[in-house]
Amino acid sequence: MLICEDISFDIDGQKLFSNINLNLKPQKDLLITGPSGIGKTTLLSIICGIQKPTSGKITYNGIDLYNLPENKIDEFRGKNLGVVFQNFNLINTFTVKQNLEIAVSAINTKKSIPFFNLLDRVGLANKSHIKVANLSIGEKQRLAVARGFVGNPKWVFCDEPTSSLDDKNANIIANLIKEESLRCKASLVLITHDSRIQSLIKFSKILKLGDEL
Amino acid sequence: MIVGITIITVSILVNQVTKETFSKNNPGLDAVVGAKGSPLQLILSSIHHIDIPTGNISYQNARKIIKHPAIKSAIPISLGDNFQNFRIVGTNKSFLKLYKADLISGTAWSQPMQAVIGYNVSKITKLKINKFFVGSHGLIDTGDVHAEQPYKVVGILKKTGTILDNLILTSLDSVWNLHSVTNKDKLEITSLLLKYKNKTSSFSFPRLINRGTNMQVASPSFEISKLLKLTGNAHRIVDYLSVLIIILSLLGILFTLLNNINERKYDLAVLRTLGFSRWKLFSIILSEGMIISILGSTIGIIFGYIVYESMYYFSIVGRSLELGQLSFLNDLFLIWIIINIIAFMTCLVPCIKVYKQNIRSTLLNS
Numbered sequence: 001m002l003i004c005e006d007i008s009f010d011i012d013g014q015k016l017f018s019n020i021n022l023n024l025k026p027q028k029d030l031l032i033t034g035p036s037g038i039g040k041t042t043l044l045s046i047i048c049g050i051q052k053p054t055s056g057k058i059t060y061n062g063i064d065l066y067n068l069p070e071n072k073i074d075e076f077r078g079k080n081l082g083v084v085f086q087n088f089n090l091i092n093t094f095t096v097k098q099n100l101e102i103a104v105s106a107i108n109t110k111k112s113i114p115f116f117n118l119l120d121r122v123g124l125a126n127k128s129h130i131k132v133a134n135l136s137i138g139e140k141q142r143l144a145v146a147r148g149f150v151g152n153p154k155w156v157f158c159d160e161p162t163s164s165l166d167d168k169n170a171n172i173i174a175n176l177i178k179e180e181s182l183r184c185k186a187s188l189v190l191i192t193h194d195s196r197i198q199s200l201i202k203f204s205k206i207l208k209l210g211d212e213l
Numbered sequence: 214m215i216v217g218i219t220i221i222t223v224s225i226l227v228n229q230v231t232k233e234t235f236s237k238n239n240p241g242l243d244a245v246v247g248a249k250g251s252p253l254q255l256i257l258s259s260i261h262h263i264d265i266p267t268g269n270i271s272y273q274n275a276r277k278i279i280k281h282p283a284i285k286s287a288i289p290i291s292l293g294d295n296f297q298n299f300r301i302v303g304t305n306k307s308f309l310k311l312y313k314a315d316l317i318s319g320t321a322w323s324q325p326m327q328a329v330i331g332y333n334v335s336k337i338t339k340l341k342i343n344k345f346f347v348g349s350h351g352l353i354d355t356g357d358v359h360a361e362q363p364y365k366v367v368g369i370l371k372k373t374g375t376i377l378d379n380l381i382l383t384s385l386d387s388v389w390n391l392h393s394v395t396n397k398d399k400l401e402i403t404s405l406l407l408k409y410k411n412k413t414s415s416f417s418f419p420r421l422i423n424r425g426t427n428m429q430v431a432s433p434s435f436e437i438s439k440l441l442k443l444t445g446n447a448h449r450i451v452d453y454l455s456v457l458i459i460i461l462s463l464l465g466i467l468f469t470l471l472n473n474i475n476e477r478k479y480d481l482a483v484l485r486t487l488g489f490s491r492w493k494l495f496s497i498i499l500s501e502g503m504i505i506s507i508l509g510s511t512i513g514i515i516f517g518y519i520v521y522e523s524m525y526y527f528s529i530v531g532r533s534l535e536l537g538q539l540s541f542l543n544d545l546f547l548i549w550i551i552i553n554i555i556a557f558m559t560c561l562v563p564c565i566k567v568y569k570q571n572i573r574s575t576l577l578n579s
Contacts, residue, residue: 050486051573071490078488089483089576106488147487 001025002047002155002187007056009042016042020056022207026154029181029188029201034209040191041086043209044159047189048083049073060155078107082153082186084177086160088144090132096143097128100150107151115150122146122176138169145173149180156186163194174200214466214509215516217458218552222517223524224451225544230521231444235261235437238376240311243415244430246270246278246287246422247404252431253440259290259404260433262300262376266292270428272385272400278422279405283414286311288406291388294348294359299334301348301364301381303388303402309370311406312377318342319368325386329368331378340366348381348391359391459552462509463559470502470563481567482575495564502560503553510552514545 001023008018016039024030034040045051047058049065058065060080068076077083090099097115104113119125122142132140141161148156158177162170178201181188190197198206238261247255250267257264272289279287288311291303302308306321309329319342321329330340340346345363349355364383372378389400407430409415419430474481481494489497 045573048486071492074485074488074490074493077486083486085486085576087576089486091480091483093480102484103487106484151488 001061003059005057007046008054009046010054017209024187027185027187028204030205031203032191032207033193036193038209040209041159044157044191048081048157049077080154082148082156084144084148084158084161088140090140090144092133095129095131096124099132099143100147103147103150113150118146118150137164141173145176149184152184153186156181156188158190160192162197163192170196171200214459214462215513217455217462218510218513219516219520221452221455221548222514222545223520224448226521228448237374239433242406242433243409244407244432245404246407246428246430249427249429252429253436255431256433256436266403269401269403272402275402275405283409283418285408285410289385289402290404291385292403294350295353296346296348296381297338298353299379299381301383303383303385308382312373312375314373314377315371316368317371321368322384325384325390326362326364327367328364328381328383329370330366331370331380332372333378334381335369342366362391463556466502466505466556467559467562474498474563474567478575482572485572491568495568498564498567499560503557506553506556510549514549
């Protein structure tokens with residue numbers, strides 16, 4: 001279970017948001033919405049252990065994330081969380097397959113990962129040896145989703161996964177995220193200001209930044 | 214880095230080997246008597262067989278020195294010819310005793326035009342017992358040969374690790390016959406290798422000869438220490454130059470790594486988001502730097518050794534140098550360790566930069 005208690009974040013002494021509380025049971029989905037600039041991406045970074053909050057506590061199955069040593073936070077993220085970033089954060093000089101392989105090598109797993117199956121599910125099986133720099137935006141988005149699920153994470157975080165896509169591609173990506181999170185039995189936290197997403201995925205909870213849950 | 218370490222390796226090897234060779238080639242000789250000229254040249258030509266002789270001295274005068282009461286032993290040598298750049302030395306059998314030389318096969322010479330060859334001579338020229346060869350005029354191979362009077366190999370010496378391995382020994386009569394010197398009063402030799410009965414003679418005897426005759430007495434230990442002092446300065450300059458090159462190459466590694474992580478800071482931040490810890494990235498960057506340094510320094514030492522070995526095979530001077538003890542390995546290993554410790558400390562700078570990287574701001578700024 002993911003629990004966030006009284007999360008606040010200040011930038012240069014100005015409050016971006018304060019006292020955010022949420023809890024997410026296993027295999028449940030949460031949508032975080034709000035207008036641009038409200039701090040959705042910052043909140044996601046905080047929940048994922050990338051950005052320390054000004055105050056508050058985040059626990060995953062009883063583990064206080066920011067009580068772990070810095071190195072352990074990175075390792076915890078690699079082993080338990082899948083993150084699909086808004087700007088993908090792919091390594092452009094690597095091929096499609098290498099981007100998945102490097103993600104797997106980060107988690108030190110001895111399990112063999114069926115890359116081909118995963119790439120097949122996201123429709124990139126025939127592009128595994130192509131460099132990321134040569135992919136279209138839609139393909140990069142699909143690869144980012146595939147990488148988010150490559151280590152079979154328990155929690156998956158997606159930041160604006162559809163906002164730069166047309167309706168057709170947004171539909172494909174939304175279905176993909178839903179299917180992969182079901183396959184991994186992962187809890188899904190999706191952050192977006194894209195109003196189309198609620199018609200594509202049914203969420204158990206919705207948090208509007210600024211409103212109470 | 215490879216260039217710097219290659220230079221320093223060659224410098225160490227040559228320095229070490231030169232010192233070793235000079236010390237091994239002198240089997241306790243106190244002085245050399247020869248024609249007037251450079252005393253160092255006399256020592257180098259008569260003991261180490263590197264330089265050309267200062268000239269010849271009369272054998273009659275040499276015999277007087279041999280009989281002098283201050284002299285314990287005196288061995289005459291006569292130079293002038295070579296075979297495939299290996300010097301032919303006319304001498305007597307005391308020369309073999311002087312170097313405690315044993316024969317692998319055959320015997321010592323018993324009559325003119327018989328020769329005993331050193332270990333390296335037999336290995337390189339492939340001369341065997343009972344084979345004939347003809348000497349060339351001069352101390353390097355010019356092709357101008359004494360075709361009418363060949364030498365016969367009667368003995369091959371065991372390896373001594375001294376200059377003896379590179380010499381062809383024969384009787385004085387062989388040299389005189391070959392150069393058609395028949396008048397006993399006109400016989401000449403190149404020099405006399407002396408041991409004094411008493412070390413105090415090393416002051417009085419040279420004065421006697423240097424002032425009263427057209428010959429000179431040179432002290433091997435004095436001349437060689439003078440030479441090593443001179444070459445030591447040259448070695449120091451070469452060493453400073455190589456240290457400068459190594460420092461530049463270490464700075465090169467530092468700036469390459471810094472530039473590299475600057476170009477890859479986005480990728481490194483992505484790796485952190487994927488679960489690579491700070492320490493893992495720290496160790497990856499450190500490994501990259503240390504692999505360059507370890508490979509560079511190791512290849513440099515191997516290249517240096519190859520350059521030294523090439524010098525041994527392709528130069529006439531090099532043939533007089535031989536690696537004996539492997540004590541130089543300690544010096545090279547020490548240098549290898551020092552360079553890699555400095556490289557390690559240099560690599561820590563970019564590693565710390567990676568360790569302190571803020572992934573959130575790096576990803577946002579990218």
